[in-house]
Amino acid sequence: MLHYLAKRLLSLALSLTIASMVIFAVIEVAPGDPASFMLGTGAQEETVAALRSELGLDQSKVSRYLDWVGGMLTGDFGTSYTYRTPVAKMVGERLWVSLPLAIYALTLSTLIALPAGIYAASRRGKAGDMAVMGATQLGVAVPNFWFAMLLVLVFAINLRWFSAGGFVGWDKGLWAGLHALTLPAVALALPQAAILARVMRSALLEVLGEDFMRSARAKGLSQKQAIRRHGLRNALIPVLTIIGLQFSFLLAGAIIIEQVFYLPGLGRLVFQAISARDLIVVESVVMLLVFAVILVNFLVDMAYAVVDPRLRRAA
Amino acid sequence: MNRSLFLGGLLSGIMLLLAIVSFVWTPFDHAVMNIPDKLQTPNGTHLLGTDHFGRDILSMVMVGARTSLAVALLAVGIGIGLGVPLGLAAAATRGSWLDEVIMRGNDLVFAFPSLVIAILITAVFGPSAINAIIAIGIFNIPVFARVARGGSLSLWAREFILAARVAGKSRARISAEHILPNIANLLIVQGTIQFSLGILAEAGLSYVGLGAQPPTPSWGRMLAEAQTLVSLAPHLAIVPGCAIIVTVVGLNLLGDGLRDRFDPRLMEGRA
Numbered sequence: 001m002l003h004y005l006a007k008r009l010l011s012l013a014l015s016l017t018i019a020s021m022v023i024f025a026v027i028e029v030a031p032g033d034p035a036s037f038m039l040g041t042g043a044q045e046e047t048v049a050a051l052r053s054e055l056g057l058d059q060s061k062v063s064r065y066l067d068w069v070g071g072m073l074t075g076d077f078g079t080s081y082t083y084r085t086p087v088a089k090m091v092g093e094r095l096w097v098s099l100p101l102a103i104y105a106l107t108l109s110t111l112i113a114l115p116a117g118i119y120a121a122s123r124r125g126k127a128g129d130m131a132v133m134g135a136t137q138l139g140v141a142v143p144n145f146w147f148a149m150l151l152v153l154v155f156a157i158n159l160r161w162f163s164a165g166g167f168v169g170w171d172k173g174l175w176a177g178l179h180a181l182t183l184p185a186v187a188l189a190l191p192q193a194a195i196l197a198r199v200m201r202s203a204l205l206e207v208l209g210e211d212f213m214r215s216a217r218a219k220g221l222s223q224k225q226a227i228r229r230h231g232l233r234n235a236l237i238p239v240l241t242i243i244g245l246q247f248s249f250l251l252a253g254a255i256i257i258e259q260v261f262y263l264p265g266l267g268r269l270v271f272q273a274i275s276a277r278d279l280i281v282v283e284s285v286v287m288l289l290v291f292a293v294i295l296v297n298f299l300v301d302m303a304y305a306v307v308d309p310r311l312r313r314a315a
Numbered sequence: 316m317n318r319s320l321f322l323g324g325l326l327s328g329i330m331l332l333l334a335i336v337s338f339v340w341t342p343f344d345h346a347v348m349n350i351p352d353k354l355q356t357p358n359g360t361h362l363l364g365t366d367h368f369g370r371d372i373l374s375m376v377m378v379g380a381r382t383s384l385a386v387a388l389l390a391v392g393i394g395i396g397l398g399v400p401l402g403l404a405a406a407a408t409r410g411s412w413l414d415e416v417i418m419r420g421n422d423l424v425f426a427f428p429s430l431v432i433a434i435l436i437t438a439v440f441g442p443s444a445i446n447a448i449i450a451i452g453i454f455n456i457p458v459f460a461r462v463a464r465g466g467s468l469s470l471w472a473r474e475f476i477l478a479a480r481v482a483g484k485s486r487a488r489i490s491a492e493h494i495l496p497n498i499a500n501l502l503i504v505q506g507t508i509q510f511s512l513g514i515l516a517e518a519g520l521s522y523v524g525l526g527a528q529p530p531t532p533s534w535g536r537m538l539a540e541a542q543t544l545v546s547l548a549p550h551l552a553i554v555p556g557c558a559i560i561v562t563v564v565g566l567n568l569l570g571d572g573l574r575d576r577f578d579p580r581l582m583e584g585r586a
Contacts, residue, residue, distance in 0.1 A: 019423075157545070255430060259522075
């Protein structure tokens with residue numbers, strides 16, 4: 001296990017290093033100089049040069065890369081070109097929208113998908129199964145931002161149950177915050193729930209064909225009892241993996257949904273920074289998202305290895 | 316022919332036909348504004364209604380189909396063109412440093428959140444259909460590399476490959492002449508899946524303004540323009556959304572159907 005852990009940690013570090021280099025390189029070749037962009041077209045050359053050196057843009061690429069990575073490791077994400085505030089502070093504020101949104105969406109998706117998948121598997125081939133599978137076929141095809149627009153139309157504009165966008169802030173209370181995040185979370189959760197329900201169904205179907213399930217039935221358990229006592233636990237392993245992967249996807253996937261609902265999360269921060277050519281913000285937020293995704297993938301792998309010892313040997 | 320294959324082929328065929336027909340004919344010129352006719356609901360003249368500039372929505376959806384299908388198809392082309400040779404090379408040199416490098420590189424690209432990187436690429440290099448194709452295409456490469464490698468590995472142990480090696484053929488030639496035709500089925504099925512994912516990705520990028528630029532119509536941008544008007548004219552949002560869904564459902568069903576057809580054993584476990 002220790003050997004496996006060391007190997008995985010090394011590959012985690014390698015992935016993060018290469019990811020940071022790629023992101024830095026992409027930002028580096030971006031056309032347009034942030035200093036002249038900030039000062040406008042009428043700025044004098046000396047002023048631009050002075051701002052460039054203030055921002056550290058006149059140093060070599062290597063030293064700037066090392067500065068950036070070193071800063072991120074110690075929690076210093078640099079200072080935003082446009083807002084003149086530390087990026088870490090901006091990210092910290094936005095995270096309080098994006099992270100709860102991702103958790104909320106994941107909870108919804110799991111609550112919808114697991115019962116639907118279990119139901120479909122236990123009614124295999126019958127009308128109920130067909131209906132669930134048809135719904136998931138539709139669910140994976142619906143673009144979540146489009147579904148979000150329909151939700152706004154029905155529940156915000158027509159029924160007036162929710163507001164059409166914006167975020168009230170957590171200081172108005174937990175309930176008000178959750179209420180504001182409900183429509184975005186539902187929009188994010190739907191396509192994920194469709195995928196998860198399919199995984200749940202096929203995992204359970206696979207387990208249902210196992211010998212121990214037949215034995216359970218043979219000793220007198222009903223189909224329902226057998227599923228509840230023996231089937232579910234064994235089917236949950238692949239399902240948990242997918243749930244883990246979906247979390248990182250939801251965190252990154254919220255970018256577009258935040259645009260639909262004008263939510264002040266990380267996604268909107270990225271878009272605002274892109275249009276203002278605030279590259280240090282773009283760079284740091286993208287790196288943070290990539291870090292979150294790679295880290296979650298790593299944790300899922302580890303959890304899997306704990307559950308299934310065969311994987312440790314295979315690695 | 317199974318049901319998935321039929322329905323999937325029908326739906327994706329219709330969308331493809333709409334896109335092709337739009338080159339020679341659309342009910343109206345998709346770019347011509349006609350303010351007096353703005354925001355009409357579907358009617359006899361404008362079958363799917365008009366937008367806030369009085370443009371015919373059916374014509375825009377038809378021309379938009381070109382953009383969506385072309386971007387997704389070219390992105391699949393990038394994935395196959397670069398991913399399959401990499402996967403074949405990895406399988407042909409199984410266990411060597413080359414195999415190791417290719418597969419680790421694959422894992423790395425897989426680990427990136429594709430949407431975030433696609434947004435980064437299109438934002439930095441400027442929003443355009445070409446950059447959207449590249450951004451989506453990059454993430455298709457490891458998918459096809461993995462499918463090609465996985466499909467080839469077992470083939471390399473088969474007798475007809477051994478015979479080809481005894482006959483003196485090089486590994487590269489065997490890969491091209493014997494391995495590739497035998498994994499074509501897998502690649503076609505994966506291709507339809509990536510095609511449908513590409514349609515969704517293109518719509519998302521265009522929606523946030525990072526895909527095809529005006530005046531080229533695209534489904535994603537039609538949705539973005541509809542957003543502020545959705546309460547006045549819901550059909551502005553519903554029509555392009557349905558176009559996306561029909562295409563994606565069609566391609567997914569086509570993929571399922573093709574998989575069953577190529578590998579009838581799967582039918583049993585699915586029903």
